[in-house]
Amino acid sequence: MPDRNITEHSNQLHQLLVSVSRHFYVQKNGMLKYQEKPVEVNIKNYPKSKKEHLVYYILRDHFSGSFVFEVTTTNFLIPLADFLYYGWSNGTEEKYLWGMPDFLYVPRLISSPELLAGLKRLGVEVLNPPSGFASGIRIVRDIEDQINFYVLVNTVDHRPENIARHKEKIYEYMLNLNFGDNKFKKWLDNLPAGHPKKTPEYKDFVKCFAAASGRAAGIPVVNPSPADEFTGLKKYVEKTVENEVFSSSNREFSAEKLRRAQELIYDAWEAESRQRRLYLARRALKISPYCADAYVLLAEESRDPQEVRELYEKGVQAGRLSLGDLFFKKNAGKFWLILETRPYMRALAGLADSLWKTGQRQQAIGHYKEMLRLNPNDNQGIRYILAACLLEEEMDDDLGALLNQYEGDISCFMHYNRALWSFRTSGGSNEQSDAYLAEALESNSHVPAYLLGKKKIPYCLPDYYALGSEEEAVIYAERAKKAWQKTPAALVWLARHLPE
Structure with missing residues (x-):
């Protein structure tokens, strides 16, 4: 004993x-x-x-x-x-x-x-x-x-x-x-x-x-x-829970119930406490399981990568079912201008982001491309995210096509991405790539400090930015820094072209 x-x-x-x-x-x-x-x-x-x-x-x-x-x-x-x-x-x-x-x-x-x-x-x-x-x-x-x-x-x-x-x-x-x-x-x-x-x-x-x-x-x-x-x-x-709000439902679609559920989500976005936001999102899903924005809100409140992805997947499914396949065929090319599409587009953007962060990069890129097909006007700024993804994955042909599609874009995102793309595809520093870099530096002079590590990218990114601002530079550098680091001699080239 x-x-x-x-x-x-x-x-x-x-x-x-x-x-x-x-x-x-x-x-x-x-x-x-x-x-x-x-x-x-x-x-x-x-x-x-x-x-x-x-x-x-x-x-x-x-x-x-x-x-x-x-x-x-x-x-x-x-x-x-x-x-x-x-x-x-x-x-x-x-x-x-x-x-x-x-x-x-x-x-x-x-x-x-x-x-x-x-x-x-x-x-x-x-x-x-x-x-x-x-x-x-x-x-x-x-x-x-x-x-x-x-x-x-x-x-x-x-x-x-x-x-x-x-x-x-x-x-x-x-x-x-x-x-x-x-x-x-x-x-x-x-x-x-x-x-x-x-x-x-x-x-x-x-x-x-x-x-x-x-x-x-x-x-x-x-x-x-x-x-x-x-x-x-x-x-x-592991018990089966009645009225479980996290699994898909086959309940009959009701536009009126979806409208009521969406109103609760608008209230949830304004709620100050996390507990209140979760309560309203769950209540919305009990009213209508087709409320894609309820899944988006829940995903935004979660810190668990697997749960985040699953919630966005359900949001995409709910949004697509609520719109119907015929709607996609008739309205592809003008999404976002139609208010009813926005919950679906928010869910699809969230899903692509969560897939990218968990290493499922080609799936993420596919979703970003689909969003631009549905809404080439790109009110959500998806082209900037996609460009950074294509750079990092060294998909230069796809990036070239994207840059041509949005040739008139004046943001620093596209200017710096075009400069790096040209540097990579044309063999390094030359007249064309140097000219693109000069345009990039003129569009936002704050970017090099973050790409070169002279300034640290803050943990919390800015919510808003203006063209040419330091906030814009921070957001660009956070997305594109790895691509610049992966491209041999790119950062040396960038540093060499900085004004004295």
């Missing part, structure tokens, strides 16, 4: 914890809410609460601190045998702990004769944890901090199901996987001979917990109808 505070190797002692959140609960709309004042609730008395609380299942190695966890709610509790099997089995899922321990701390609050008998049959000796189970309290607090950051702050999909998408980030932070104190590596490096002990097949594992109807406090010990094979914990933590 190990000392209550000292273990000598990995998998000697594991700690089981099932804790009802005192801060997080699920609202009627299915979204998580954080309550600053803690609620006096635990796994035994939670039925008295009128709220659906988050529940944390944690299995932690005492020696190394490595652990596995799952999050569900009080309405969808995971049978303890299933969670223990998940923690101890070594399946295909990436985990940071497996193999049965010699000893297991089981808090009295979740202990039951059925659970203890099953563990004894498996050869795992049960211990009661020290008073307070301090390490368990800390790990719950840290998990809640990460959920608050990754789900409530960084994303707009605040359903409890969204937590699963961020589990790897939570592990990475709490196990310090990229830093010196790597708890998982400590666990791996300190497994003694005979460990990790192999876990029986799921069917045999569950049979050890004979009483199918037994419960530990309010938690079932086993599933009353266990499967022959382990199918994971998704059935407990």
